[in-house]
Amino acid sequence: MVTLGIDIGSTTSKCVMLRGGTDIVATSLVPGGIGTNSPDRAMAEVLAKSGLSAGDISYTVVTGYGRSNYKGADMQVSELSCHAFGGRFVFPKLRTIIDIGGQDVKVVSLSEAGKMTNFIMNDKCAAGTGRFLDVMAGILQIKLGDIETLAAMADKPSSISSTCTVFAESEVISQLAHGSTVPNVVAGICESVASRTASMVKRIGVTEQVCMSGGVAQNGGVRRALEKTLGVPIAYSPLSQLFGALGAAIYAYNKLQHEK
Structure with a gap:
Protein backbone atom coordinates (compact mmCIF):
# COMPACT_ATOMS: atom_id res chain seq x y z
CA MET A 1 0.00 0.00 0.00
CA VAL A 2 1.45 3.35 -1.07
CA THR A 3 0.28 6.63 0.46
CA LEU A 4 1.28 10.19 -0.34
CA GLY A 5 1.61 13.27 1.84
CA ILE A 6 1.74 16.75 0.34
CA ASP A 7 2.71 19.77 2.42
CA ILE A 8 2.01 23.09 0.69
CA GLY A 9 3.77 25.79 2.67
CA SER A 10 4.12 29.51 2.15
CA THR A 11 7.46 29.21 0.36
CA THR A 12 7.97 25.52 -0.51
CA SER A 13 5.98 22.45 -1.52
CA LYS A 14 6.98 19.03 -0.23
CA CYS A 15 5.90 15.45 -0.97
CA VAL A 16 6.65 12.17 0.79
CA MET A 17 5.62 8.80 -0.60
CA LEU A 18 5.32 6.00 1.94
CA ARG A 19 4.91 2.24 1.48
CA GLY A 20 3.25 0.21 4.19
CA GLY A 21 3.25 3.14 6.61
CA THR A 22 6.95 2.70 7.37
CA ASP A 23 9.14 2.80 4.25
CA ILE A 24 9.88 6.12 2.57
CA VAL A 25 9.79 5.44 -1.16
CA ALA A 26 10.61 8.94 -2.42
CA THR A 27 10.55 12.60 -1.39
CA SER A 28 10.52 15.95 -3.15
CA LEU A 29 10.94 19.58 -2.16
CA VAL A 30 10.23 22.36 -4.65
CA PRO A 31 10.61 26.12 -4.08
CA GLY A 32 7.29 27.93 -4.22
CA GLY A 33 4.23 27.25 -2.14
CA ILE A 34 0.63 28.41 -2.01
CA GLY A 35 -0.62 30.10 -5.18
CA THR A 36 2.04 28.55 -7.46
CA ASN A 37 2.32 25.40 -9.56
CA SER A 38 4.93 24.04 -7.15
CA PRO A 39 2.61 21.42 -5.57
CA ASP A 40 2.09 19.88 -9.02
CA ARG A 41 5.83 19.99 -9.72
CA ALA A 42 6.57 18.39 -6.35
CA MET A 43 4.02 15.67 -7.15
CA ALA A 44 5.56 15.06 -10.58
CA GLU A 45 9.04 14.86 -9.06
CA VAL A 46 8.12 12.34 -6.38
CA LEU A 47 6.37 10.14 -8.97
CA ALA A 48 9.39 10.30 -11.26
CA LYS A 49 11.76 9.36 -8.42
CA SER A 50 9.59 6.43 -7.33
CA GLY A 51 8.88 5.10 -10.81
CA LEU A 52 5.19 4.91 -9.88
CA SER A 53 2.11 6.53 -11.37
CA ALA A 54 -0.69 8.46 -9.67
CA GLY A 55 -2.85 5.35 -10.00
CA ASP A 56 -0.47 3.42 -7.74
CA ILE A 57 -1.21 5.73 -4.80
CA SER A 58 -3.87 4.37 -2.46
CA TYR A 59 -4.60 7.59 -0.59
CA THR A 60 -3.31 11.17 -0.56
CA VAL A 61 -3.46 13.66 2.30
CA VAL A 62 -2.59 17.35 1.85
CA THR A 63 -1.54 19.68 4.65
CA GLY A 64 0.03 23.09 5.13
CA TYR A 65 -0.89 26.69 4.33
CA GLY A 66 -2.22 25.87 0.88
CA ARG A 67 -4.16 22.71 1.66
CA SER A 68 -7.58 24.30 1.17
CA ASN A 69 -6.71 25.34 -2.38
CA TYR A 70 -5.40 21.96 -3.50
CA LYS A 71 -7.88 19.69 -5.27
CA GLY A 72 -5.71 16.65 -5.96
CA ALA A 73 -5.90 14.99 -2.52
CA ASP A 74 -8.38 12.69 -0.84
CA MET A 75 -8.29 14.58 2.47
CA GLN A 76 -7.00 17.74 4.14
CA VAL A 77 -5.36 17.58 7.59
CA SER A 78 -4.00 20.31 9.88
CA GLU A 79 -0.24 20.80 9.70
CA LEU A 80 -0.07 20.60 13.50
CA SER A 81 -1.23 16.99 13.46
CA CYS A 82 0.97 16.13 10.49
CA HIS A 83 4.13 17.57 12.05
CA ALA A 84 3.34 15.56 15.19
CA PHE A 85 3.02 12.32 13.18
CA GLY A 86 6.14 13.06 11.15
CA GLY A 87 8.19 14.10 14.16
CA ARG A 88 7.29 10.99 16.17
CA PHE A 89 8.09 8.79 13.17
CA VAL A 90 11.69 10.05 13.24
CA PHE A 91 11.98 10.68 17.00
CA PRO A 92 9.77 8.14 18.86
CA LYS A 93 10.23 9.90 22.22
CA SER A 237 17.08 15.14 11.18
CA PRO A 238 17.71 15.73 7.47
CA LEU A 239 13.99 14.96 7.13
CA SER A 240 12.99 17.86 9.40
CA GLN A 241 11.70 20.06 6.56
CA LEU A 242 9.60 17.12 5.35
CA PHE A 243 7.90 16.33 8.68
CA GLY A 244 4.59 17.83 7.53
CA ALA A 245 4.47 15.82 4.30
CA LEU A 246 5.75 12.70 6.08
CA GLY A 247 3.07 13.03 8.74
CA ALA A 248 0.42 13.48 6.04
CA ALA A 249 1.52 10.24 4.37
CA ILE A 250 1.38 8.45 7.73
CA TYR A 251 -2.07 9.90 8.40
CA ALA A 252 -3.21 8.59 5.02
CA TYR A 253 -1.93 5.11 5.84
CA ASN A 254 -3.56 5.08 9.29
CA LYS A 255 -6.88 6.17 7.79
CA LEU A 256 -6.87 3.30 5.32
CA GLN A 257 -5.95 0.84 8.08
CA HIS A 258 -8.78 2.16 10.24
CA GLU A 259 -11.29 1.80 7.40
CA LYS A 260 -10.22 -1.80 6.88
Missing part, protein backbone atom coordinates in the same frame (compact mmCIF):
# COMPACT_ATOMS: atom_id res chain seq x y z
CA LEU A 94 9.50 13.39 20.89
CA ARG A 95 7.50 15.65 23.23
CA THR A 96 8.02 19.21 21.89
CA ILE A 97 8.07 20.31 18.23
CA ILE A 98 9.34 23.75 17.21
CA ASP A 99 8.22 24.36 13.65
CA ILE A 100 9.74 27.46 12.06
CA GLY A 101 8.48 27.90 8.53
CA GLY A 102 8.61 30.58 5.90
CA GLN A 103 5.93 32.81 7.39
CA ASP A 104 5.05 31.51 10.86
CA VAL A 105 6.27 29.74 13.98
CA LYS A 106 4.41 26.94 15.74
CA VAL A 107 5.22 25.08 18.94
CA VAL A 108 3.44 21.79 19.65
CA SER A 109 3.43 19.78 22.89
CA LEU A 110 2.88 16.03 22.76
CA SER A 111 1.95 13.51 25.43
CA GLU A 112 4.07 10.43 26.09
CA ALA A 113 1.77 8.58 23.72
CA GLY A 114 2.33 11.18 20.99
CA LYS A 115 -1.03 12.94 21.23
CA MET A 116 -1.07 16.72 20.79
CA THR A 117 -1.83 18.32 24.14
CA ASN A 118 -1.13 22.01 23.47
CA PHE A 119 0.15 24.36 20.81
CA ILE A 120 0.95 28.01 20.21
CA MET A 121 1.33 29.83 16.91
CA ASN A 122 2.67 33.13 15.62
CA ASP A 123 1.36 33.87 12.13
CA LYS A 124 0.86 37.64 12.48
CA CYS A 125 4.49 38.75 12.14
CA ALA A 126 7.41 37.57 9.99
CA ALA A 127 9.98 38.14 12.76
CA GLY A 128 11.69 34.90 13.74
CA THR A 129 10.58 33.06 10.57
CA GLY A 130 12.30 31.91 7.42
CA ARG A 131 11.22 35.13 5.76
CA PHE A 132 13.04 37.09 8.49
CA LEU A 133 16.25 35.19 7.76
CA ASP A 134 15.79 35.75 4.01
CA VAL A 135 15.57 39.50 4.57
CA MET A 136 18.59 39.55 6.88
CA ALA A 137 20.67 37.49 4.44
CA GLY A 138 19.72 39.93 1.69
CA ILE A 139 20.90 42.91 3.72
CA LEU A 140 24.21 41.20 4.46
CA GLN A 141 24.53 39.95 0.88
CA ILE A 142 25.17 36.39 2.00
CA LYS A 143 23.56 33.06 1.15
CA LEU A 144 21.17 31.46 3.62
CA GLY A 145 23.40 28.40 3.59
CA ASP A 146 26.32 30.48 4.87
CA ILE A 147 24.55 31.57 8.07
CA GLU A 148 25.58 28.51 10.09
CA THR A 149 29.27 28.83 9.15
CA LEU A 150 29.40 32.58 9.73
CA ALA A 151 27.61 32.35 13.10
CA ALA A 152 30.20 29.80 14.27
CA MET A 153 32.95 32.32 13.51
CA ALA A 154 31.52 35.01 15.83
CA ASP A 155 33.47 36.11 18.88
CA LYS A 156 31.01 38.72 20.14
CA PRO A 157 27.46 38.35 18.77
CA SER A 158 25.80 41.67 18.04
CA SER A 159 22.62 42.65 19.87
CA ILE A 160 19.61 42.54 17.54
CA SER A 161 16.85 43.31 19.99
CA SER A 162 13.94 44.33 17.75
CA THR A 163 11.17 41.80 17.20
CA CYS A 164 10.04 43.62 14.04
CA THR A 165 11.66 42.69 10.72
CA VAL A 166 11.73 46.30 9.53
CA PHE A 167 13.33 47.63 12.72
CA ALA A 168 15.72 44.66 12.89
CA GLU A 169 16.88 45.59 9.38
CA SER A 170 17.78 49.05 10.68
CA GLU A 171 19.59 47.51 13.65
CA VAL A 172 21.67 45.27 11.38
CA ILE A 173 22.68 48.23 9.20
CA SER A 174 23.54 50.24 12.31
CA GLN A 175 25.65 47.41 13.76
CA LEU A 176 27.64 47.16 10.54
CA ALA A 177 28.09 50.94 10.43
CA HIS A 178 29.52 50.86 13.95
CA GLY A 179 32.13 48.24 13.05
CA SER A 180 30.49 44.92 13.93
CA THR A 181 31.79 42.05 11.81
CA VAL A 182 29.44 40.07 9.57
CA PRO A 183 29.91 36.87 11.65
CA ASN A 184 28.98 38.76 14.84
CA VAL A 185 25.91 40.27 13.18
CA VAL A 186 24.87 36.87 11.80
CA ALA A 187 25.25 35.30 15.26
CA GLY A 188 23.15 38.14 16.68
CA ILE A 189 20.44 37.45 14.12
CA CYS A 190 20.40 33.75 15.07
CA GLU A 191 20.15 34.67 18.76
CA SER A 192 17.31 37.08 17.97
CA VAL A 193 15.33 34.29 16.25
CA ALA A 194 16.12 31.93 19.12
CA SER A 195 15.02 34.44 21.77
CA ARG A 196 11.70 35.13 20.08
CA THR A 197 11.02 31.43 19.54
CA ALA A 198 12.08 30.45 23.06
CA SER A 199 9.58 32.87 24.56
CA MET A 200 6.81 30.98 22.73
CA VAL A 201 8.17 27.59 23.78
CA LYS A 202 8.36 28.61 27.43
CA ARG A 203 4.72 29.73 27.39
CA ILE A 204 3.57 26.14 26.91
CA GLY A 205 6.51 24.46 28.66
CA VAL A 206 9.63 22.66 27.49
CA THR A 207 9.43 18.87 27.70
CA GLU A 208 12.26 16.79 26.28
CA GLN A 209 12.79 15.36 23.69
CA VAL A 210 12.68 18.58 21.66
CA CYS A 211 13.09 18.86 17.90
CA MET A 212 12.85 21.48 15.18
CA SER A 213 10.89 21.05 11.98
CA GLY A 214 10.36 23.29 8.97
CA GLY A 215 12.92 24.91 6.72
CA VAL A 216 14.73 26.85 9.46
CA ALA A 217 15.51 23.53 11.19
CA GLN A 218 18.32 23.14 8.66
CA ASN A 219 20.03 26.26 10.01
CA GLY A 220 22.59 25.08 12.55
CA GLY A 221 23.21 28.64 13.73
CA VAL A 222 19.60 29.01 14.84
CA ARG A 223 19.50 25.49 16.31
CA ARG A 224 22.57 26.11 18.46
CA ALA A 225 21.29 29.52 19.59
CA LEU A 226 17.96 27.93 20.52
CA GLU A 227 19.68 25.14 22.45
CA LYS A 228 21.62 27.76 24.41
CA THR A 229 18.51 29.84 25.12
CA LEU A 230 16.28 26.93 26.15
CA GLY A 231 18.99 24.94 27.91
CA VAL A 232 18.04 21.66 26.22
CA PRO A 233 19.40 19.78 23.21
CA ILE A 234 17.49 20.20 19.95
CA ALA A 235 17.14 17.00 17.94
CA TYR A 236 17.64 17.38 14.19
Whole structure:
Protein backbone atom coordinates (compact mmCIF):
# COMPACT_ATOMS: atom_id res chain seq x y z
CA MET A 1 0.00 0.00 0.00
CA VAL A 2 1.45 3.35 -1.07
CA THR A 3 0.28 6.63 0.46
CA LEU A 4 1.28 10.19 -0.34
CA GLY A 5 1.61 13.27 1.84
CA ILE A 6 1.74 16.75 0.34
CA ASP A 7 2.71 19.77 2.42
CA ILE A 8 2.01 23.09 0.69
CA GLY A 9 3.77 25.79 2.67
CA SER A 10 4.12 29.51 2.15
CA THR A 11 7.46 29.21 0.36
CA THR A 12 7.97 25.52 -0.51
CA SER A 13 5.98 22.45 -1.52
CA LYS A 14 6.98 19.03 -0.23
CA CYS A 15 5.90 15.45 -0.97
CA VAL A 16 6.65 12.17 0.79
CA MET A 17 5.62 8.80 -0.60
CA LEU A 18 5.32 6.00 1.94
CA ARG A 19 4.91 2.24 1.48
CA GLY A 20 3.25 0.21 4.19
CA GLY A 21 3.25 3.14 6.61
CA THR A 22 6.95 2.70 7.37
CA ASP A 23 9.14 2.80 4.25
CA ILE A 24 9.88 6.12 2.57
CA VAL A 25 9.79 5.44 -1.16
CA ALA A 26 10.61 8.94 -2.42
CA THR A 27 10.55 12.60 -1.39
CA SER A 28 10.52 15.95 -3.15
CA LEU A 29 10.94 19.58 -2.16
CA VAL A 30 10.23 22.36 -4.65
CA PRO A 31 10.61 26.12 -4.08
CA GLY A 32 7.29 27.93 -4.22
CA GLY A 33 4.23 27.25 -2.14
CA ILE A 34 0.63 28.41 -2.01
CA GLY A 35 -0.62 30.10 -5.18
CA THR A 36 2.04 28.55 -7.46
CA ASN A 37 2.32 25.40 -9.56
CA SER A 38 4.93 24.04 -7.15
CA PRO A 39 2.61 21.42 -5.57
CA ASP A 40 2.09 19.88 -9.02
CA ARG A 41 5.83 19.99 -9.72
CA ALA A 42 6.57 18.39 -6.35
CA MET A 43 4.02 15.67 -7.15
CA ALA A 44 5.56 15.06 -10.58
CA GLU A 45 9.04 14.86 -9.06
CA VAL A 46 8.12 12.34 -6.38
CA LEU A 47 6.37 10.14 -8.97
CA ALA A 48 9.39 10.30 -11.26
CA LYS A 49 11.76 9.36 -8.42
CA SER A 50 9.59 6.43 -7.33
CA GLY A 51 8.88 5.10 -10.81
CA LEU A 52 5.19 4.91 -9.88
CA SER A 53 2.11 6.53 -11.37
CA ALA A 54 -0.69 8.46 -9.67
CA GLY A 55 -2.85 5.35 -10.00
CA ASP A 56 -0.47 3.42 -7.74
CA ILE A 57 -1.21 5.73 -4.80
CA SER A 58 -3.87 4.37 -2.46
CA TYR A 59 -4.60 7.59 -0.59
CA THR A 60 -3.31 11.17 -0.56
CA VAL A 61 -3.46 13.66 2.30
CA VAL A 62 -2.59 17.35 1.85
CA THR A 63 -1.54 19.68 4.65
CA GLY A 64 0.03 23.09 5.13
CA TYR A 65 -0.89 26.69 4.33
CA GLY A 66 -2.22 25.87 0.88
CA ARG A 67 -4.16 22.71 1.66
CA SER A 68 -7.58 24.30 1.17
CA ASN A 69 -6.71 25.34 -2.38
CA TYR A 70 -5.40 21.96 -3.50
CA LYS A 71 -7.88 19.69 -5.27
CA GLY A 72 -5.71 16.65 -5.96
CA ALA A 73 -5.90 14.99 -2.52
CA ASP A 74 -8.38 12.69 -0.84
CA MET A 75 -8.29 14.58 2.47
CA GLN A 76 -7.00 17.74 4.14
CA VAL A 77 -5.36 17.58 7.59
CA SER A 78 -4.00 20.31 9.88
CA GLU A 79 -0.24 20.80 9.70
CA LEU A 80 -0.07 20.60 13.50
CA SER A 81 -1.23 16.99 13.46
CA CYS A 82 0.97 16.13 10.49
CA HIS A 83 4.13 17.57 12.05
CA ALA A 84 3.34 15.56 15.19
CA PHE A 85 3.02 12.32 13.18
CA GLY A 86 6.14 13.06 11.15
CA GLY A 87 8.19 14.10 14.16
CA ARG A 88 7.29 10.99 16.17
CA PHE A 89 8.09 8.79 13.17
CA VAL A 90 11.69 10.05 13.24
CA PHE A 91 11.98 10.68 17.00
CA PRO A 92 9.77 8.14 18.86
CA LYS A 93 10.23 9.90 22.22
CA LEU A 94 9.50 13.39 20.89
CA ARG A 95 7.50 15.65 23.23
CA THR A 96 8.02 19.21 21.89
CA ILE A 97 8.07 20.31 18.23
CA ILE A 98 9.34 23.75 17.21
CA ASP A 99 8.22 24.36 13.65
CA ILE A 100 9.74 27.46 12.06
CA GLY A 101 8.48 27.90 8.53
CA GLY A 102 8.61 30.58 5.90
CA GLN A 103 5.93 32.81 7.39
CA ASP A 104 5.05 31.51 10.86
CA VAL A 105 6.27 29.74 13.98
CA LYS A 106 4.41 26.94 15.74
CA VAL A 107 5.22 25.08 18.94
CA VAL A 108 3.44 21.79 19.65
CA SER A 109 3.43 19.78 22.89
CA LEU A 110 2.88 16.03 22.76
CA SER A 111 1.95 13.51 25.43
CA GLU A 112 4.07 10.43 26.09
CA ALA A 113 1.77 8.58 23.72
CA GLY A 114 2.33 11.18 20.99
CA LYS A 115 -1.03 12.94 21.23
CA MET A 116 -1.07 16.72 20.79
CA THR A 117 -1.83 18.32 24.14
CA ASN A 118 -1.13 22.01 23.47
CA PHE A 119 0.15 24.36 20.81
CA ILE A 120 0.95 28.01 20.21
CA MET A 121 1.33 29.83 16.91
CA ASN A 122 2.67 33.13 15.62
CA ASP A 123 1.36 33.87 12.13
CA LYS A 124 0.86 37.64 12.48
CA CYS A 125 4.49 38.75 12.14
CA ALA A 126 7.41 37.57 9.99
CA ALA A 127 9.98 38.14 12.76
CA GLY A 128 11.69 34.90 13.74
CA THR A 129 10.58 33.06 10.57
CA GLY A 130 12.30 31.91 7.42
CA ARG A 131 11.22 35.13 5.76
CA PHE A 132 13.04 37.09 8.49
CA LEU A 133 16.25 35.19 7.76
CA ASP A 134 15.79 35.75 4.01
CA VAL A 135 15.57 39.50 4.57
CA MET A 136 18.59 39.55 6.88
CA ALA A 137 20.67 37.49 4.44
CA GLY A 138 19.72 39.93 1.69
CA ILE A 139 20.90 42.91 3.72
CA LEU A 140 24.21 41.20 4.46
CA GLN A 141 24.53 39.95 0.88
CA ILE A 142 25.17 36.39 2.00
CA LYS A 143 23.56 33.06 1.15
CA LEU A 144 21.17 31.46 3.62
CA GLY A 145 23.40 28.40 3.59
CA ASP A 146 26.32 30.48 4.87
CA ILE A 147 24.55 31.57 8.07
CA GLU A 148 25.58 28.51 10.09
CA THR A 149 29.27 28.83 9.15
CA LEU A 150 29.40 32.58 9.73
CA ALA A 151 27.61 32.35 13.10
CA ALA A 152 30.20 29.80 14.27
CA MET A 153 32.95 32.32 13.51
CA ALA A 154 31.52 35.01 15.83
CA ASP A 155 33.47 36.11 18.88
CA LYS A 156 31.01 38.72 20.14
CA PRO A 157 27.46 38.35 18.77
CA SER A 158 25.80 41.67 18.04
CA SER A 159 22.62 42.65 19.87
CA ILE A 160 19.61 42.54 17.54
CA SER A 161 16.85 43.31 19.99
CA SER A 162 13.94 44.33 17.75
CA THR A 163 11.17 41.80 17.20
CA CYS A 164 10.04 43.62 14.04
CA THR A 165 11.66 42.69 10.72
CA VAL A 166 11.73 46.30 9.53
CA PHE A 167 13.33 47.63 12.72
CA ALA A 168 15.72 44.66 12.89
CA GLU A 169 16.88 45.59 9.38
CA SER A 170 17.78 49.05 10.68
CA GLU A 171 19.59 47.51 13.65
CA VAL A 172 21.67 45.27 11.38
CA ILE A 173 22.68 48.23 9.20
CA SER A 174 23.54 50.24 12.31
CA GLN A 175 25.65 47.41 13.76
CA LEU A 176 27.64 47.16 10.54
CA ALA A 177 28.09 50.94 10.43
CA HIS A 178 29.52 50.86 13.95
CA GLY A 179 32.13 48.24 13.05
CA SER A 180 30.49 44.92 13.93
CA THR A 181 31.79 42.05 11.81
CA VAL A 182 29.44 40.07 9.57
CA PRO A 183 29.91 36.87 11.65
CA ASN A 184 28.98 38.76 14.84
CA VAL A 185 25.91 40.27 13.18
CA VAL A 186 24.87 36.87 11.80
CA ALA A 187 25.25 35.30 15.26
CA GLY A 188 23.15 38.14 16.68
CA ILE A 189 20.44 37.45 14.12
CA CYS A 190 20.40 33.75 15.07
CA GLU A 191 20.15 34.67 18.76
CA SER A 192 17.31 37.08 17.97
CA VAL A 193 15.33 34.29 16.25
CA ALA A 194 16.12 31.93 19.12
CA SER A 195 15.02 34.44 21.77
CA ARG A 196 11.70 35.13 20.08
CA THR A 197 11.02 31.43 19.54
CA ALA A 198 12.08 30.45 23.06
CA SER A 199 9.58 32.87 24.56
CA MET A 200 6.81 30.98 22.73
CA VAL A 201 8.17 27.59 23.78
CA LYS A 202 8.36 28.61 27.43
CA ARG A 203 4.72 29.73 27.39
CA ILE A 204 3.57 26.14 26.91
CA GLY A 205 6.51 24.46 28.66
CA VAL A 206 9.63 22.66 27.49
CA THR A 207 9.43 18.87 27.70
CA GLU A 208 12.26 16.79 26.28
CA GLN A 209 12.79 15.36 23.69
CA VAL A 210 12.68 18.58 21.66
CA CYS A 211 13.09 18.86 17.90
CA MET A 212 12.85 21.48 15.18
CA SER A 213 10.89 21.05 11.98
CA GLY A 214 10.36 23.29 8.97
CA GLY A 215 12.92 24.91 6.72
CA VAL A 216 14.73 26.85 9.46
CA ALA A 217 15.51 23.53 11.19
CA GLN A 218 18.32 23.14 8.66
CA ASN A 219 20.03 26.26 10.01
CA GLY A 220 22.59 25.08 12.55
CA GLY A 221 23.21 28.64 13.73
CA VAL A 222 19.60 29.01 14.84
CA ARG A 223 19.50 25.49 16.31
CA ARG A 224 22.57 26.11 18.46
CA ALA A 225 21.29 29.52 19.59
CA LEU A 226 17.96 27.93 20.52
CA GLU A 227 19.68 25.14 22.45
CA LYS A 228 21.62 27.76 24.41
CA THR A 229 18.51 29.84 25.12
CA LEU A 230 16.28 26.93 26.15
CA GLY A 231 18.99 24.94 27.91
CA VAL A 232 18.04 21.66 26.22
CA PRO A 233 19.40 19.78 23.21
CA ILE A 234 17.49 20.20 19.95
CA ALA A 235 17.14 17.00 17.94
CA TYR A 236 17.64 17.38 14.19
CA SER A 237 17.08 15.14 11.18
CA PRO A 238 17.71 15.73 7.47
CA LEU A 239 13.99 14.96 7.13
CA SER A 240 12.99 17.86 9.40
CA GLN A 241 11.70 20.06 6.56
CA LEU A 242 9.60 17.12 5.35
CA PHE A 243 7.90 16.33 8.68
CA GLY A 244 4.59 17.83 7.53
CA ALA A 245 4.47 15.82 4.30
CA LEU A 246 5.75 12.70 6.08
CA GLY A 247 3.07 13.03 8.74
CA ALA A 248 0.42 13.48 6.04
CA ALA A 249 1.52 10.24 4.37
CA ILE A 250 1.38 8.45 7.73
CA TYR A 251 -2.07 9.90 8.40
CA ALA A 252 -3.21 8.59 5.02
CA TYR A 253 -1.93 5.11 5.84
CA ASN A 254 -3.56 5.08 9.29
CA LYS A 255 -6.88 6.17 7.79
CA LEU A 256 -6.87 3.30 5.32
CA GLN A 257 -5.95 0.84 8.08
CA HIS A 258 -8.78 2.16 10.24
CA GLU A 259 -11.29 1.80 7.40
CA LYS A 260 -10.22 -1.80 6.88
